Amino acid sequence: MIAQVMAPILPLLFSAFITPFLRRIEDLNKRVKIACAISVASCIASLTLTLAPGSILWLAARSKIVVQVMPESQLSKLYVDALSAFFILLSLIVLLVSDIYSYKILRDEDLPEVYYSLLHLTVVGLYYIFVAGDLVSLFVAWELMSVSIYALIYIRRSNVLALEAGMKYLMMSAVASSLMLYSISLLYGYTGTFEFSGVRRAVLEMQDLRMVWIAVAFMTVAFGFKSAIVPFHTWAPDVYQETLDPVTALLSGIASKAGIYLIIRIYYSLVPSPQLRMALALLSAATMTLGNIAALLQSDVKRLFSYSSIAHMGYVLMGLASGTPLGIVAALFHSLSHALAKPLVFLSSGCFSYLVGSRDLNSLRGIGRKHELLSFSVVVGLLSLASIPGLSGFISKFMLIASAFEANLIWLAILGIANSAIGVAYYIRVIQYLFSSRGKGVVKRVKVPIGMVIPNILLTILCIVFGLFPEPLVEYLALVAKQLGLAS
Amino acid sequence: MHVSLEILFGTSIALLAIGIYGIITRRSLLRMIIALEIAFNAGNLSIMSFVTHSRNFDALGRSAILVLIATEACALSVMLAVLINVYRVFKSIDVSKLRKLRW
Numbered sequence: 001m002i003a004q005v006m007a008p009i010l011p012l013l014f015s016a017f018i019t020p021f022l023r024r025i026e027d028l029n030k031r032v033k034i035a036c037a038i039s040v041a042s043c044i045a046s047l048t049l050t051l052a053p054g055s056i057l058w059l060a061a062r063s064k065i066v067v068q069v070m071p072e073s074q075l076s077k078l079y080v081d082a083l084s085a086f087f088i089l090l091s092l093i094v095l096l097v098s099d100i101y102s103y104k105i106l107r108d109e110d111l112p113e114v115y116y117s118l119l120h121l122t123v124v125g126l127y128y129i130f131v132a133g134d135l136v137s138l139f140v141a142w143e144l145m146s147v148s149i150y151a152l153i154y155i156r157r158s159n160v161l162a163l164e165a166g167m168k169y170l171m172m173s174a175v176a177s178s179l180m181l182y183s184i185s186l187l188y189g190y191t192g193t194f195e196f197s198g199v200r201r202a203v204l205e206m207q208d209l210r211m212v213w214i215a216v217a218f219m220t221v222a223f224g225f226k227s228a229i230v231p232f233h234t235w236a237p238d239v240y241q242e243t244l245d246p247v248t249a250l251l252s253g254i255a256s257k258a259g260i261y262l263i264i265r266i267y268y269s270l271v272p273s274p275q276l277r278m279a280l281a282l283l284s285a286a287t288m289t290l291g292n293i294a295a296l297l298q299s300d301v302k303r304l305f306s307y308s309s310i311a312h313m314g315y316v317l318m319g320l321a322s323g324t325p326l327g328i329v330a331a332l333f334h335s336l337s338h339a340l341a342k343p344l345v346f347l348s349s350g351c352f353s354y355l356v357g358s359r360d361l362n363s364l365r366g367i368g369r370k371h372e373l374l375s376f377s378v379v380v381g382l383l384s385l386a387s388i389p390g391l392s393g394f395i396s397k398f399m400l401i402a403s404a405f406e407a408n409l410i411w412l413a414i415l416g417i418a419n420s421a422i423g424v425a426y427y428i429r430v431i432q433y434l435f436s437s438r439g440k441g442v443v444k445r446v447k448v449p450i451g452m453v454i455p456n457i458l459l460t461i462l463c464i465v466f467g468l469f470p471e472p473l474v475e476y477l478a479l480v481a482k483q484l485g486l487a488s
Numbered sequence: 489m490h491v492s493l494e495i496l497f498g499t500s501i502a503l504l505a506i507g508i509y510g511i512i513t514r515r516s517l518l519r520m521i522i523a524l525e526i527a528f529n530a531g532n533l534s535i536m537s538f539v540t541h542s543r544n545f546d547a548l549g550r551s552a553i554l555v556l557i558a559t560e561a562c563a564l565s566v567m568l569a570v571l572i573n574v575y576r577v578f579k580s581i582d583v584s585k586l587r588k589l590r591w
Contacts, residue, residue: 136552143559147566174524181531189538
């Protein structure tokens with residue numbers, strides 16, 4: 001069993017350790033080409049090992065897998081169910097896309113070779129978060145991911161703004177880690193174990209739950225930092241704006257989902273407490289409202305999309321607050337459609353910025369008329385985020401609002417509908433700028449390299465496929481809700 | 489010597505509060521990192537205080553603390569590297585001077 005669980009991680013680890021040694025190759029062109037080839041190949045290998053029949057995705061769908069790495073020890077347990085497998089698949093898709101896109105950027109900017117290994121180590125950290133079965137492993141995986149992300153933000157050492165954004169992120173993320181460590185110590189103190197199933201058993205037997213709730217509150221703050229949920233979101237726009245496009249795609253696409261995954265783990269399987277779900281509803285309301293209103297005011301494309309990313313985290317929380325099986329299915333589906341559509345708009349707007357040499361909306365005027373394929377993909381991404389029928393964003397948001405009504409959170413559902421309307425306003429504004437006929441015509445470069453177009457095509461296809469044929473995915477997610485112990 | 493759980497636990501809460509207070513109020517990046525370490529060690533002390541009051545000094549908790557300390561050391565080394573980098577670029581480690589990104 002352990003072979004199936006650990007197999008997808010091995011190619012990623014292999015490539016992460018091999019790419020730094022490529023610096024011995026003198027020729028920059030050749031070096032970047034080989035690094036990209038190794039990374040993409042390892043990522044495809046991991047995807048195959050996750051998706052192939054008899055592998056982790058199918059095993060976990062059948063039943064929960066609990067693996068003991070060291071016998072006779074409570075530590076280093078692996079715990080895989082359909083929820084983990086779903087998030088693993090998601091993170092590998094986003095990693096593949098950012099790997100392909102990074103090729104051109106790496107060649108232009110002459111970044112250190114560790115770039116690819118950091119990118120892969122981030123996903124290795126995420127993978128361990130998704131399969132961790134005890135709180136200590138979880139914390140170690142969390143730090144592996146965080147440290148890789150610190151270094152990824154700083155990778156352009158001379159960029160002053162990136163340095164400032166990275167420092168903001170580092171400080172906030174480290175505070176979040178210390179709060180998480182403290183809450184782990186509280187859970188250990190009051191349950192006597194680090195292991196997930198042991199904690200769950202102890203919590204269910206406990207009479208006085210106040211200390212456990214304090215621990216859950218600390219954890220929620222820590223995960224809120226990583227997912228950029230509103231009172232803790234201040235780092236997100238700066239970091240998303242100033243990092244390289246593939247890193248932004250990885251951060252907003254999947255690193256923010258790690259927080260969502262852990263919130264589900266804590267609230268639904270570790271400490272099942274419906275009383276705490278009201279807090280999630282309040283966080284959700286604040287997150288979507290502030291994210292959408294701030295996005296309306298932006299003129300920088302990447303900053304606009306960062307605020308919209310914050311708003312979408314609010315929508316996902318809406319499903320988790322409702323606590324019904326439909327809510328979980330909807331929240332996970334929305335995580336997927338956001339993880340496909342947001343990297344898509346980040347990467348394709350990155351292509352346009354590459355052409356005009358600026359990220360300002362005004363300088364992008366009319367650029368979409370010349371590049372049909374790219375503008376098609378950016379429009380698909382934007383419309384999916386705006387939840388237009390036929391794309392994956394529509395189905396997920398429809399289910400989210402239905403689940404809020406189902407759970408009697410009528411105010412939240414109405415707020416969600418109002419926020420969707422605000423969202424449409426700024427997504428349409430971006431499209432309007434792209435196809436404006438009064439273009440300035442100032443273009444720095446004429447052609448987009450093919451390596452930057454392929455990821456966009458891939459994500460566009462996935463967005464449309466999940467929009468038109470959502471049934472298999474919904475069935476799989478219903479299974480997730482069932483495994484979490486929610487009756488359907 | 490036997491110290492009661494309340495004193496150990498209270499100390500760890502106080503350390504956490506001191507750490508967070510330091511991160512919020514200090515302007516020097518180095519002091520913020522030191523405050524952060526205090527906040528980290530609050531968690532370790534808290535685990536240790538629970539270990540000392542468990543049956544036969546729970547070996548699991550003790551080994552977990554070693555793992556956690558090593559993990560924090562990794563994060564700390566990256567933070568110090570960032571500190572050096574910030575100093576090289578800005579010629580200062582005063583956080584209040586880094587205010588280019590707004591809204």
